[in-house]
Amino acid sequence: MTPHRVMFWQIGNVWIFYVLAGLATGLFLAGVVAYVSVWKKSSRSLEIPFSKEALKRMILDTFLGRRVLQGDVAAGLMHLLIFWGFLSLFIGTSLLAIHHYIFTFLEGTAHLIFSFGLEVGGLMLLAGVIWALIRRYLQRVPRLERRLEDAVVPLWLLLAALSGFILEGLRLAVERSPWGGWSFVGWCLSGFFSPAGAEGLYPYLWWGHALLCLGFIAVIPYTKLFHILGAPAGIYLQGASKPIVLGMEEGAGEFDLGDAIFFDGCMRCGRCVEACPSVGAGEPFAPRDFVQALRQALWQEHFPLGDIRFMSPKEESKVDENFWYCTTCRACLEICPVYGAAFEVVTKKRVLAVEEGTMVPKLLNQTLEKLFKYNNPWESSKRKRGAWADGLELIDLTKRGAEADLCYFVGCTTSFDDTAQMIARSFSKVLQTAGVNFGILGKKEPCCGDIARRVGELGLFEEQRKGSEELFDKYGITEVATSSPHCFHTFKNEYPEAPFRARHYTQVLRELMAEGKLRFKKGVEATVTYHDPCYLGRHNRIFDEPREIIRAIPGINLIEMTHYQADSLCCGGGGGRMWQDLQGEVKMSEVRIREAEATGAEILITACPLCLIMLEDARKAAGLKEPFRVMDLNELVLQAL
Ligand code: SF4
Ligand code: SF4
Known part of the structure; x- marks a missing residue:
């Protein structure tokens, strides 16, 4: 048969x-x-x-x-x-x-x-x-x-x-x-x-x-x-949708189809929770809960019967103000199986919060006022903006007849913060040693708009973006090097009509090395570890350049921490967190500094003013003494020249 x-x-x-x-x-x-x-x-x-x-x-x-x-x-x-x-x-x-x-x-x-x-x-x-x-x-x-x-x-x-x-x-x-x-x-x-x-x-x-x-x-x-x-649909849409440049479009704080499908495609796998530095620091925020809360809120608002998932956890139906804890570090997107960018949704919620004037932390409101008033979050007078350069004899590109091949965009934090100013001085000396014809914008240097953009103050961001573009245009600047990965990211990804090319200083140094203009004559005998700033590494995939520079210095032994490159831990300074007083059980920067110290390295190198400040403060708070130090990459390079 x-x-x-x-x-x-x-x-x-x-x-x-x-x-x-x-x-x-x-x-x-x-x-x-x-x-x-x-x-x-x-x-x-x-x-x-x-x-x-x-x-x-x-x-x-x-x-x-x-x-x-x-x-x-x-x-x-x-x-x-x-x-x-x-x-x-x-x-x-x-x-x-x-x-x-x-x-x-x-x-x-x-x-x-x-x-x-x-x-x-x-x-x-x-x-x-x-x-x-x-x-x-x-x-x-x-x-x-x-x-x-x-x-x-x-x-x-x-x-x-x-x-x-x-x-x-x-x-x-x-x-x-x-x-x-x-x-x-x-x-x-x-x-x-x-x-x-x-x-x-x-x-x-x-x-x-x-x-x-x-x-x-x-x-x-x-x-x-x-x-x-929901997951395949979300994966497709996250890849197919054009990235939105917030501030450029009407309804920028509203959800798009990709967001709505992401909320419903999230299977509560918890990978984002595991990766989120805010959760790691014991703060009252977790991307998974945030996404689930938004999902339920949308169903309650837009479906007569409310959420049709009869076994969904109901206690999550309230979206509270804890989204201010997110540092926008991108670690959640890195591992989410449906490519859910919780931090982008966080920014949209912030846009609405700022628009409505609700749920905005007091300290952050004050920072936004300073930004509006002084065009920097530090409240310092504009006149002090170029003060760090005293004695360095740098070209001020805003002076009549001044010309240079490269504009060094120092950034607000590097200009005003005592710890971070060292980055500006070291980088300028490195550029001088390499024979680069560069200049700065001095007192006229504006804020790039990173803070306003990250905390959802799109009106202010738009103003700052336009003002900066006009300034660069006025002085014929086409090449820009930034101290901060935040300025670099904002210029590169959120200035769609930028009349200039922006690079982070690590890219410039790497290029100078390749051209033979940067030669390390002295060795630095030290074991170091490198902290990837989120907006340089995860957001812009610059992982190799800083490591290549470090490895090129004779005598240096570079060792990695448990979390590095795309898996790096956030220092807690991004996403507007630097200007807020949000506390968890432990500081994110302390978690990171402990991890760096555990490698046995003597120096923790980084390439971002915010990381430098956060990690140096954490080092002091943790009582970690010499020879363990936190250093910007420029300082190390300068030592080796
Ligand atoms: S990683 Fe993505 S799918 Fe998993 S819980 Fe987080 S948001 Fe949801
Ligand atoms: S961007 Fe970073 S801090 Fe924000 S939710 Fe994702 S992992 Fe957490």
Whole structure:
């Protein structure tokens, strides 16, 4: 006899199955329609741009689990087992339906291969689900929550997979077909049942299994399982949407379609919580909770029944003012499987908070007033802006007839802060030694707008951006080197019409080295470690240049901390945090300085004025004494020249 499968074996009243299947599909579709209606109402535009790159990324991430594997191979493999197990069973069931209703093709060898494939798929699903339960409830992986739906969803899958195998065992115990061994799991189980008992039990278990599977499809939109659809859509949109230059567009503080889908695609995996320095410092903010709170707030606002996820944690429905704790360090985006940029959403919330004048911390309000009044957050008089350069005989590019190949944009913090001024002096001396024809803007140097932009004061940012562009234009400046990664980032990424090219000083130094203009004549005998500033490293992928400069200095031994490059820890100074008084259990900068000290290095090098100030303060607070020091890269370079 040709190997084949008898459909609906021992099952009567098949029409009930069709009614249930219709019901499950209806519930599923109703849920999906609810999502689309919320997205429509909460997004400022429903435009879905086409991008080949984003499509490729979505396919690779969805089918190969690239993002889930990154940084947590065990979680990635577990997810792949569930994903491919579930998908192969879904495809298998669809093929069976085609075989039964449209054309017969699952016979003979095709049937044998099909049966074998289903067994493998089922086993993968089973293994993945058991692994997921072990990770969450036995290993108790800290970043994973243990809420009701976190148990219900895998247990549901487990029961569906197990009942499928037992059903098969019951059927094979009666059929004893010669090709039964191809369904090897069911074949093994069939040995446990007597043919008479199996035949009697089979219809009951079949209906139970059918209810489990149809019910599973029905609840997808009503649980975190929605990430099956939401995650790929979110991954595509995060890659395809044009980055918004806030301050340039109307409604910049509103959510777009990518944000709304990101909130619904978030499966509460907690990777962002693990990476977030604010959580690490014991502060009352966590990106996952923030995203979930926004999700629920959108549903409550835009759907008559509120949140349709009946097992969602309800206590998260309030978006509080704790988003001011975010340093916008980008660590969450680096590891989020759906490329969710929680910090960009944070900025949008800040834009609204500033617009409405609500939830803005008092100290920050004062800083914004100073920014508006003095064009710097330090309140110092403009006249003191170039005071650090006294005695260095630098060209002031704003003076009549002054010309130079490079404009050194010092930045507010480096200009006014006593600790950070050393960066400006060292960098200027390094440039002089390398024979670079450069100048500064002196008293006329403006604020680049980083602080205003990060805290959501878009009106002020826009003013500062326009003012800066006009100034650079007026003095014919086309090449700019910045002390601060924050100024560099703002110029490079948020000045769409900039009449100049901006680089960070590490890029300039690296280029001077390549041109042979920067030669290290003296050695510096020291073991050092390097702290990647978030806006240089994670935001702009400048990881190698500073390390190449450090390694080129004779005598230097560079060692890495536990967290480095894209995985670096934030010092806590970015995102407007420098001008707020937000406390956690411990300071982020202290966490970082302890990590640096633990390497055994004598010097902690960094390349950002904010990092320098934060880490130096942390060093003092932690009582870490000489020879352990915090140093800007320019100071080290100067020592070696
Ligand atoms: S935001 Fe991303 S990383 Fe954080 S819990 Fe959601 S899916 Fe996971
Ligand atoms: S940007 Fe940094 S501080 Fe802000 S939520 Fe993400 S990880 Fe946390």
